Each structure stands twice: as C-alpha cells, then as structure tokens.
Amino acid sequence: MNNPRLIIICYLLMQTGLQSIAQQKNSIGVQLVEVKAGTFAMGSNRGKEDADESPVHEVTISKSFNMSATEITNKQYEAFDPGHSRLRGKNGFSLKDDEAVVFVSYEEAVAFCAWLSRKEGKPYRLPTEAEWEYACRAGTVTDYHTGNELPPAMQKLQHTNRTPVPVSLQVAQTEPNAFGLYDMHGNVEEWCYDWYGAYTAGSQTDPVGRQSGMSRVTRGGSHNTPVRFLRSANRQGMLPEDKHWLTGFRIVQAPMPRTKALPAAPPAAHTMQVAQQKFSWNNITEPFFDAPVAYVIKPDSSSGTPYYKHNHCPAITWCPNGDLLAAWFSTNAESGREMVILASRLRAGHNKWDTASMFFCVPDRNTTGTSLLYDQKGMLYHINGLEAAGDWQNLAMVMRKSANNGATWSKPVLIAPEHAKRHQVIAGSLITKEGWMVQLCDADPSSRGGTAMHISKDKGAHWSTPYTLPVTPLFKNGATGGLIAGIHAGVVQLKDGRLLALGRNDNIKVDSTTERMPVSISADLGATWQYAPSVFPPISSGQRLVLRRLNEGPLLLVSFTHSPGKSNVEGMDFTKPDGKVFKGYGMYAALSFDEGKTWPVKKLLTDGTIRQLDGGAWTGVFTMDSTHAEPKGYLAATQTPDNVIHLVSSNLYYRFNLAWLQLP
Known part of the structure; x- marks a missing residue:
C-alpha cells in the first residue's frame, strides 16, 4: 500500500x-x-x-x-x-x-x-x-x-x-x-x-x-x-x-446499499466486430501446405488480459462467417488456480490471428480442458472443465452456446454438475449420424486412466454416459471394458455406426519388446469397447493426437512418431517420391480409406523447408526440415467446407489439404 x-x-x-x-x-x-x-x-x-x-x-x-x-x-x-x-x-x-x-x-x-x-x-x-x-x-x-x-x-x-x-x-x-x-x-x-x-x-x-x-x-x-x-x-x-x-x-x-452497480466488463477482442454474413466457400483442389504460424499471440499488458507462461491444450472450430476460433488455457502451472481460457480469431480473408483475449474464466478455479464444436446448423458449442479449486481431478462440466459466430455466448450451464473424475474435457467433440453430440473426457488424472464418453441426444440440453459405473479399466488385447483405452483420445463414427478411437498410453504389447497405440472399437455407441493394438507407435507426455473423418470420406489421424526421451524406438519410416524409404521424426498424418482397417498413407507434416519454430508449452523451439516435424504438442483440428484442414498444436497453426497429404 x-x-x-x-x-x-x-x-x-x-x-x-x-x-x-x-x-x-x-x-x-x-x-x-x-x-x-x-x-x-x-x-x-x-x-x-x-x-x-x-x-x-x-x-x-x-x-x-x-x-x-x-x-x-x-x-x-x-x-x-x-x-x-x-x-x-x-x-x-x-x-x-x-x-x-x-x-x-x-x-x-x-x-x-x-x-x-x-x-x-x-x-x-x-x-x-x-x-x-x-x-x-x-x-x-x-x-x-x-x-x-x-x-x-x-x-x-x-x-x-x-x-x-x-x-x-x-x-x-x-x-x-x-x-x-x-x-x-x-x-x-x-x-x-x-x-x-x-x-x-x-x-x-x-x-x-x-x-x-x-x-x-x-x-x-x-x-x-x-x-x-x-x-x-x-x-x-x-x-x-x-x-x-x-x-x-x-x-x-441490513438494507441493501442503493449504490448503482458498475457496468459489465467490456467485450473481449475476439467477440468484437464479428461479421455475421454467411461465408461463400470455394473448394481448394490444388495440393498445398502453408508454413506454420503462431496463433497464440501475447496480448499487450495494458489490455488487462491475464496471460501466463504456459499456453496449452487448444480447441478449434470454424464459424459460418468463415472465421476460425481457437481457445486454450493460459496458466503458470497446469494445476494452478490462476488458469484462464483465452481465445483468438482468424478472420475470413486474413492471414494473421487476433491477439489473445479472455474467453472463459472462473476466478481462482482451475479450468482444464476445452472443446469447441460447430454443428453446421448455425450453433457453436463451448464445453469446459471447471474445478472446485486447483488441480484437475474434481471437475464439473459447463457448456455455452453461440448463434452469432461467437460474438456473444449464453451463460454457462452445468451439464455435469458434480465435481468428480471423468470430466476433464478433450477437444475433438463430434456429432454422430444419429444427431447425438459426443464429448470425450479423460477418465482419470493418472497417465493410464482411459477416456470416458458423454452423450447428448437433445442438442446439449441433457447429457448421459453410455457406460455403467463403476468401470474397472482392463486395457488388454481382446479385452472388453466401458472406457476408451488411453487418455486424450480421439473418436470417429464408422459408416456402419460403430465407434473407433485411438488414445495416448494404455499401450498394448505385440511382442516382448514392441508396444503399439491402442485402438478401441464400440458396437453399442460407447457402452462397451474392445481393445486391440493399432499399427501406430505410442505417444506420451506433451502429446495429444487428432482423429477425425474428412469431408471427402477418409479417416485422418495426426500423431507423433515417438515420444522424445520416453521411447526406445525413435522415428518412423516414410517414403520419398522416388520410392526410397527414409526415417522421419515428429508429427505425421495417416489416412485410411477402408474405415480404419488399413492406413496406406503416412506423411510427415513438413514441406521440407528448414525453419526454426516455437511449439510453445512442453514443445519449445525445434527445427523443421525434410526429416523433422514438430516433436510434441497438444493437437486439435477442424476442416472447413472448402476442404482445407486447419490444425493447431500448442502454439502453431497449420493449413493443408487432402490433395497434399496424398502426394508421395
């Protein structure tokens, strides 16, 4: 004083x-x-x-x-x-x-x-x-x-x-x-x-x-x-x-003071001057891969926006006006009570993201886990975890909606009001062919706790879990359980109605020395899952995959060749245009054209240009070149109606398309 x-x-x-x-x-x-x-x-x-x-x-x-x-x-x-x-x-x-x-x-x-x-x-x-x-x-x-x-x-x-x-x-x-x-x-x-x-x-x-x-x-x-x-x-x-x-x-x-209340806080930057006209999309068919750029742009200190050293755990969606909206947490410690959710907007026709601004905050509460979803009928959804205090185990789940491209949001609604496990929200929610919303959440804060699924059959008004509690995880080859194997999982619905998921940890051994990322399959919309080893290497600390269906039909996985410092086997084999095989390291994309049975396309996410980039969060500075892509990062992705794939890691924004992925 x-x-x-x-x-x-x-x-x-x-x-x-x-x-x-x-x-x-x-x-x-x-x-x-x-x-x-x-x-x-x-x-x-x-x-x-x-x-x-x-x-x-x-x-x-x-x-x-x-x-x-x-x-x-x-x-x-x-x-x-x-x-x-x-x-x-x-x-x-x-x-x-x-x-x-x-x-x-x-x-x-x-x-x-x-x-x-x-x-x-x-x-x-x-x-x-x-x-x-x-x-x-x-x-x-x-x-x-x-x-x-x-x-x-x-x-x-x-x-x-x-x-x-x-x-x-x-x-x-x-x-x-x-x-x-x-x-x-x-x-x-x-x-x-x-x-x-x-x-x-x-x-x-x-x-x-x-x-x-x-x-x-x-x-x-x-x-x-x-x-x-x-x-x-x-x-x-x-x-x-x-x-x-x-x-x-x-x-x-005592009587209430007659003082006039102060005005509400001014709107955040990402909600201002938001265009409301419907965007006209032009399909891009020529192969392209844009140089990665940062989407986490530090705000000026005079803005009053809390901004901390650790920016991580993103979500991304497209808006009907052609904008992209990304959100992530900013904190000093992942279990910190100072944590806030920030957002940035890439406005249609622009090539630079807005400066970060406040998206969601409950003061002195940990808010780990954010998901964004556009239902392609005019409504954006934001789902977030909310701790009773610090840490990230005892989370409730809250949801907000926007019918105007994120210019305003409804008040938060507690869709899972109990502060408990299985509520740590993961980016990558989806809508099934039945019209049901699916939200994935980490089931346990430990590294080997599986992924839980929450379903709404009425556009978010009510939510339920398809599995029967309690669930005892047993993530072994051929086993059946109520949770997806691996935390931070991604899920897609197959054409026959089944669900397919891939996750981090809970790896399955294929021999005495080799483990594979687990694949989980559900024939009853998440009530039970069967486990098997996938063809992909496991991932670990500081890494989160993306799994989604592309507009054109194939399944897309974006993951990492290995976990630096935590894997005996580093890198993966990739094929050059001349047919020669080379060892590549870091983030790659894989495509399946037969509903996940095989993945014939695997491509390192780099165009070969030598760049030094900052991946932020747990990734830090790395060099991208013809054999090295981003080594770590929490990934989230969306695909716009022009079929462009928009991928964010913990700090970087990538833009490419299916035609580029299919190039040798």
Whole structure:
C-alpha cells in the first residue's frame, strides 16, 4: 500500500480500539454482530496472479450493518431447507449441526436470506464484497487480520489435495477478529452478493460490484486450499449454480446499499466486430501446405488480459462467417488456480490471428480442458472443465452456446454438475449420424486412466454416459471394458455406426519388446469397447493426437512418431517420391480409406523447408526440415467446407489439404 491517506485511516481505526462488539441472536439462533460504518483500503498490490486485487482503493462503508458471527451452520440452514440434510457428510464433509453448511449454490443462499427476511420482517441478504473485506480486516492492513501470517490453529489442511481430505467444519473454534467475527480466513469460502469484475481506481462508497457477469464473488478461502487464498484481499468466484464441499456463506441483516452497480466488463477482442454474413466457400483442389504460424499471440499488458507462461491444450472450430476460433488455457502451472481460457480469431480473408483475449474464466478455479464444436446448423458449442479449486481431478462440466459466430455466448450451464473424475474435457467433440453430440473426457488424472464418453441426444440440453459405473479399466488385447483405452483420445463414427478411437498410453504389447497405440472399437455407441493394438507407435507426455473423418470420406489421424526421451524406438519410416524409404521424426498424418482397417498413407507434416519454430508449452523451439516435424504438442483440428484442414498444436497453426497429404 502506498497511499498515505489510506495508511492513516487504517492506523486510526486500530488506535481507537476498533469497534465495540454488540451481539444479538435472531429467531433461528444466528449470532449477529454489529459492524459499524467506516473507511478502509480495499485490495492489494501483489502481482500478476493476484492482479484482480488491484488497484488498492479507498472504500467507505457508510452505514452500520449486522453480520452473522459465524458461517451459517447445517442446523440453521435446514430450518429453511430440511431436505439439505441428505447432503450432510457428502464426500466426508460437514456432518454435524454446528458445522458450516456446504453444497449450497448462490441462488440457494439468496433464497435462505429471502426466507429469513419474510420470517422476521427484517432485511437479510448476502454481504457485498466490500462489506465482507471490511469486516474481515477489522481495521488491519495486513494479509490476515492476525498479521501477515495465519496461526496454525486457524489452518485446516492449507494445501491442495487432489482427493479432498475431510476435516471438521465446526464454526467458532478459534479466536474471532476484532469485530467479533469467526472463521473469516478459511473453514469454508463464503458467497458474496456481487458479480465478479475488475476493480476501478478512486475512492468509493458502498460499492456493489458489476451489473452482470459470469461469476459471483466468494471470499475467505477454505480448507484443502493453499493458505494464500485465505488472505483478506483474495478474490474468488463461482458460477451461481455451482456448489461443492468448499463453499458456504454468512449473512448480513441490513438494507441493501442503493449504490448503482458498475457496468459489465467490456467485450473481449475476439467477440468484437464479428461479421455475421454467411461465408461463400470455394473448394481448394490444388495440393498445398502453408508454413506454420503462431496463433497464440501475447496480448499487450495494458489490455488487462491475464496471460501466463504456459499456453496449452487448444480447441478449434470454424464459424459460418468463415472465421476460425481457437481457445486454450493460459496458466503458470497446469494445476494452478490462476488458469484462464483465452481465445483468438482468424478472420475470413486474413492471414494473421487476433491477439489473445479472455474467453472463459472462473476466478481462482482451475479450468482444464476445452472443446469447441460447430454443428453446421448455425450453433457453436463451448464445453469446459471447471474445478472446485486447483488441480484437475474434481471437475464439473459447463457448456455455452453461440448463434452469432461467437460474438456473444449464453451463460454457462452445468451439464455435469458434480465435481468428480471423468470430466476433464478433450477437444475433438463430434456429432454422430444419429444427431447425438459426443464429448470425450479423460477418465482419470493418472497417465493410464482411459477416456470416458458423454452423450447428448437433445442438442446439449441433457447429457448421459453410455457406460455403467463403476468401470474397472482392463486395457488388454481382446479385452472388453466401458472406457476408451488411453487418455486424450480421439473418436470417429464408422459408416456402419460403430465407434473407433485411438488414445495416448494404455499401450498394448505385440511382442516382448514392441508396444503399439491402442485402438478401441464400440458396437453399442460407447457402452462397451474392445481393445486391440493399432499399427501406430505410442505417444506420451506433451502429446495429444487428432482423429477425425474428412469431408471427402477418409479417416485422418495426426500423431507423433515417438515420444522424445520416453521411447526406445525413435522415428518412423516414410517414403520419398522416388520410392526410397527414409526415417522421419515428429508429427505425421495417416489416412485410411477402408474405415480404419488399413492406413496406406503416412506423411510427415513438413514441406521440407528448414525453419526454426516455437511449439510453445512442453514443445519449445525445434527445427523443421525434410526429416523433422514438430516433436510434441497438444493437437486439435477442424476442416472447413472448402476442404482445407486447419490444425493447431500448442502454439502453431497449420493449413493443408487432402490433395497434399496424398502426394508421395
């Protein structure tokens, strides 16, 4: 903090003994504490991952309000909703009467407040974000109301656990802050009234957030969460419909401030000036392969777009206006809570991608896995994973739609609301000949966990899994199971209605020294799969394949000759135009003209020109030449009506066609 006036204000608050604590109990036993009016410094200046806490700004809370001394407990909440008792102990959390209630959505917390208001004839509501931070700080300017460290007694497993570890959520077991409020740092996150949005500079009185948004603010952090997320200034968010074991709420008894909300955030660059006329496609028949170019274009720091060092895991689709739309995650760590989904647009007739801009973000939540799909009837679909916290195991699945080429998107809908395994979204969704949408997801965060399938028979309104739980993977030659062998799988529907899939890992041995990528076949639309070795070499870390049917009919696989550093056999044999065989390394394409029985065309994805390229993410800088293509990358592809194949790796965009692939 570098504003002398704010320092003086906070100092005077502390020196005057802060506030006398007045308490009362309401009709359902909620202890209410009077929080008197005052002025404080809201936010922090901590750097890039916490940039949404800046700028620090002076906020005045002009009227006193009563706040519940603790988070609402199971007993108190069930006076409103007795049926919630069935969720006590879910995942091992919050079983007793005096534990903080969890598995409550924003709408349910608001409904509780409305019920209590009617019951008592007094206005109850959620705290605004500003009221919450003011009450939490209780006159302090440090990271926590206890100073710049949080005492061990107030900590409850303050690290990320891939499988959450149950801990008591009993309220008021440690000392309250100077205002008489308990558990403001941790125990459970707490819903606030505000739509999440960027702060504005300058002094403010009774701010109430933005007019609209995607996420509602949560504050305070929780158990099973690194301690830095429990700071007074830390901001988090959740989709209003979401609920899980980390989040509950506390209440305020006071009228709502009459302050006008700030405008909604301005639109992202990829949604602006989007053409709406239908594009006229001209079929390209001459063979071509364009030099790869970067599609991940770093935004200017002045744009406010979060952009981190690790950009990876893309999806791509074409739009009816002729544009291409690509999306990927940007983060410092793949298990990080700073992760955001960025997007870029290649506008029809242009040869340079737009600068990256925000596509999807739920603050302080991991959002691993993105899929984009155009149904060729005017609707774009975006499906994404959404963690309860960090890591990438306990994901829900959300979906958005756009009927105007991605210029605007519907609000996110939880299509798989449970935060659980088998929800890590993979690019490459498809629509079957029955008209069903198919979305693949990694079944387990381990490297050998298979791929799960989700199906919607009504254009995304409802989703189901074709397999019967539980599924025990047994990915052996000739075996049958409920999951696709290999993670990050690609799937196509064959002409006879069966499904064919290829994936990474779960490799099948063909002799004592040789393994092959597994191929999975389903004759019952994903309920069961049979496994066999394919003709292709396995792939591994930092690599994801593409499998799709081309407009012209053949099946296309794009994969890698080997996994650098993880394979005893490197490279594959390819044939030159003169018939001579050479050893090639890196990304290749294979074609099948008989529904996957044979793959007579295998071509290294290079035109032979020597180039030094940056593959980004886990790939880094590599040299492309006549025998070397991109060695790694997470791949995604689409094919436009002019039959051009558009392929993206973790950083690079490739453009070629079937005629080029069929050249010797």
